[in-house]
Amino acid sequence: MTTDNATGVPAGPGPTDFIRQAVIDDLKSGRFDHVHTRFPPEPNGYLHIGHAKALWIDYGVCLDFDGKFNLRFDDTNPVKEEQEYVDSIIFDCRWLGMDWEDRLFFGSDYFEQMYQWAEQLVLKGAAYVCDLTGDQVSEYRGTLTQPGKNSPWRDRGVEENLDLFRRMRAGEFADGSRTLRAKIDMASPNLNLRDPVMYRILHQAHHRQGDKWCIYPMYDWAHGLEDSIEGITHSLCSLEYENHRPLYDWFLDQLGIYHPRQIEFARLNMTFTVMSKRKLLELVKEKHVRGWDDPRMPTLSGLRRRGYTPEAIRDFCKRIGINKYDSTVDMGLLEHCLREDLNKRALRVMTVLRPLKLVIDNYPDGQVEQMEAVNNPEDASAGTRQVPFSKVLYIEQDDFMENPPRKFFRLSPGREVRLRYGYFVTCTDVVKDAAGNVVEVRCTYDPATRGGDSPDGRKPKATIHWVSAEHARDVEVRLYEPLFSVPSPDDVDEGKDWKDNINPNSLTVLSGCKAEPTLASAKAGDRFQFERLGYFCVDADSTGDKLVFNRAVGLRDTFAKEMKKG
RNA sequence: UGGGGAAUAGUGUAACGGCAGCACAACUGACUCUGGAUCAGUUAGUCUAGGUUCGAAUCCUAGUUCCCCAGCCA
Numbered sequence: 001m002t003t004d005n006a007t008g009v010p011a012g013p014g015p016t017d018f019i020r021q022a023v024i025d026d027l028k029s030g031r032f033d034h035v036h037t038r039f040p041p042e043p044n045g046y047l048h049i050g051h052a053k054a055l056w057i058d059y060g061v062c063l064d065f066d067g068k069f070n071l072r073f074d075d076t077n078p079v080k081e082e083q084e085y086v087d088s089i090i091f092d093c094r095w096l097g098m099d100w101e102d103r104l105f106f107g108s109d110y111f112e113q114m115y116q117w118a119e120q121l122v123l124k125g126a127a128y129v130c131d132l133t134g135d136q137v138s139e140y141r142g143t144l145t146q147p148g149k150n151s152p153w154r155d156r157g158v159e160e161n162l163d164l165f166r167r168m169r170a171g172e173f174a175d176g177s178r179t180l181r182a183k184i185d186m187a188s189p190n191l192n193l194r195d196p197v198m199y200r201i202l203h204q205a206h207h208r209q210g211d212k213w214c215i216y217p218m219y220d221w222a223h224g225l226e227d228s229i230e231g232i233t234h235s236l237c238s239l240e241y242e243n244h245r246p247l248y249d250w251f252l253d254q255l256g257i258y259h260p261r262q263i264e265f266a267r268l269n270m271t272f273t274v275m276s277k278r279k280l281l282e283l284v285k286e287k288h289v290r291g292w293d294d295p296r297m298p299t300l301s302g303l304r305r306r307g308y309t310p311e312a313i314r315d316f317c318k319r320i321g322i323n324k325y326d327s328t329v330d331m332g333l334l335e336h337c338l339r340e341d342l343n344k345r346a347l348r349v350m351t352v353l354r355p356l357k358l359v360i361d362n363y364p365d366g367q368v369e370q371m372e373a374v375n376n377p378e379d380a381s382a383g384t385r386q387v388p389f390s391k392v393l394y395i396e397q398d399d400f401m402e403n404p405p406r407k408f409f410r411l412s413p414g415r416e417v418r419l420r421y422g423y424f425v426t427c428t429d430v431v432k433d434a435a436g437n438v439v440e441v442r443c444t445y446d447p448a449t450r451g452g453d454s455p456d457g458r459k460p461k462a463t464i465h466w467v468s469a470e471h472a473r474d475v476e477v478r479l480y481e482p483l484f485s486v487p488s489p490d491d492v493d494e495g496k497d498w499k500d501n502i503n504p505n506s507l508t509v510l511s512g513c514k515a516e517p518t519l520a521s522a523k524a525g526d527r528f529q530f531e532r533l534g535y536f537c538v539d540a541d542s543t544g545d546k547l548v549f550n551r552a553v554g555l556r557d558t559f560a561k562e563m564k565k566g
Numbered sequence: 567u568g569g570g571g572a573a574u575a576g577u578g579u580a581a582c583g584g585c586a587g588c589a590c591a592a593c594u595g596a597c598u599c600u601g602g603a604u605c606a607g608u609u610a611g612u613c614u615a616g617g618u619u620c621g622a623a624u625c626c627u628a629g630u631u632c633c634c635c636a637g638c639c640a
């Protein structure tokens with residue numbers, strides 16, 4: 001971050017996006033003398049990676065300008081909102097590293113103040129009670145190209161409006177029978193300004209306010225007031241609210257109260273997933289996934305369970321930038337961020353996913369040697385560990401081919417490879433079952449290559465991982481592919497819908513995987529690199545005697561790419 | 567056919583009238599006890615047409631395309 005010496009205004013790190021530029025302008029012009037942002041989730045679903053982007057913008061701007069940041073629930077609709085969501089959102093925000101100090105707020109806590117302000121608008125003739133039904137309201141609203149017409153109740157007297165509004169609050173009227181509306185302009189080309197509803201009647205208990213209210217404020221009325229009450233300077237939100245900004249401003253101006261500035265940015269889209277809470281809810285409810293925290297979900301809880309780190313997600317948010325047009329970020333970028341983070345931090349361990357028995361004929365029966373293995377080649381301080389080696393091992397089925405193609409460097413009859421941190425072994429024979437499948441590989445080893453180096457400088461073309469059969473721990477491994485089989489699940493032909501694009505093979509469960517004994521002490525949430533395979537995270541389904549791993553992301557695999565090319 | 571926004575390599579972004587740069591992806595090669603990591607390199611872009619200017623991604627005009635708005639959702 002650089003500082004403009006003339007004004008003392010911090011200019012933000014690196015390139016300045018249009019939001020930070022606007023903040024700088026406001027600080028310079030004196031419109032605001034400090035920065036205070038907020039993240040205003042509605043507790044009607046779990047946070048996803050798109051929220052992480054918004055969170056990072058809100059919180060990041062606060063950080064860059066040495067300001068303050070509030071976490072505020074926009075809980076104005078009791079029909080959809082639940083405490084479960086409040087709890088998960090708070091947890092996710094903390095996990096991502098957000099700090100709101102003691103400023104955790106709920107829009108619903110301001111209901112009384114909002115009500116008083118509404119009476120004020122009624123008193124000055126800027127709001128009225130309307131008896132139109134829902135259908136009538138939309139009929140009177142007009143269309144995109146035709147102006148609306150005034151409600152017959154638009155010119156009620158102030159006294160009558162006040163009386164009716166108070167009786168709405170008192171619970172005298174049925175749901176949907178009346179609304180409080182702002183008196184603006186039924187002919188406005190901006191439909192949001194055609195006498196928008198401020199309050200609707202909803203005899204519904206609120207997750208936080210209980211039965212205290214039976215009228216609930218609409219978003220447009222409530223949001224600016226919440227921002228104003230909290231002294232927010234910059235109210236950052238997504239693009240679809242651009243059309244609402246005139247209304248945001250109108251309410252604040254009518255009331256003559258503190259007036260924050262709303263600035264809009266584009267929400268995040270990502271390939272191979274969907275990002276609407278409605279669709280994510282549908283995936284959960286219809287059991288296409290196991291829950292909001294299914295590792296295939298783009299929710300923060302899903303990503304966490306999958307093995308994502310908050311650092312990787314924050315890095316991703318920094319890299320994608322901020323803009324005002326629709327764009328779709330490549331899922332590969334998120335994966336890259338995780339690999340980059342975990343490469344530096346994850347302990348390496350050897351696990352065989354699809355075991356193939358390898359017997360070393362000339363290795364003494366019953367002998368066990370402890371081989372020293374490096375825990376993290378990227379971090380010397382991670383140290384080393386001992387891995388048991390013996391006559392019977394498991395190797396990866398993919399690491400052996402009886403009739404290898406040209407570019408296959410791994411084990412095949414007559415060929416020598418290095419067993420990582422072990423010995424060089426040469427395949428001498430194979431054992432097949434009745435169906436002709438290779439079920440066992442026979443080898444000889446070179447005792448002079450202990451630890452993986454040959455005194456004569458011989459260098460095998462491949463190094464493969466292994467686990468000692470006698471010492472192996474059986475584990476379950478869950479492999480994930482994208483939840484959708486196409487990059488843009490929402491692009492569908494007539495008659496099809498986004499759910500037709502669900503990838504039927506998004507989950508592969510492998511049981512009987514063989515892990516080195518080091519893993520015995522792993523706890524849920526621990527992340528490892530399984531050498532040559534990828535990064536894996538211990539799932540919460542693990543029990544004392546059975547470990548379950550999720551593959552967070554595979555290692556880059558240039559061999560697989562080569563094979564694909566043929 | 568109203569109003570509000572927006573267009574830069576395959577993708578995501580930077581350049582604020584002065585050499586179109588970065589990242590991801592892809593592709594080469596080097597190195598490697600992970601076909602990982604790392605390192606070096608290559609490919610590839612200003613929506614279109616005019617105009618202003620010594621000079622335009624940037625300013626102006628016209629057009630094209632895309633997104634948002636007709637909830638008593640947020």
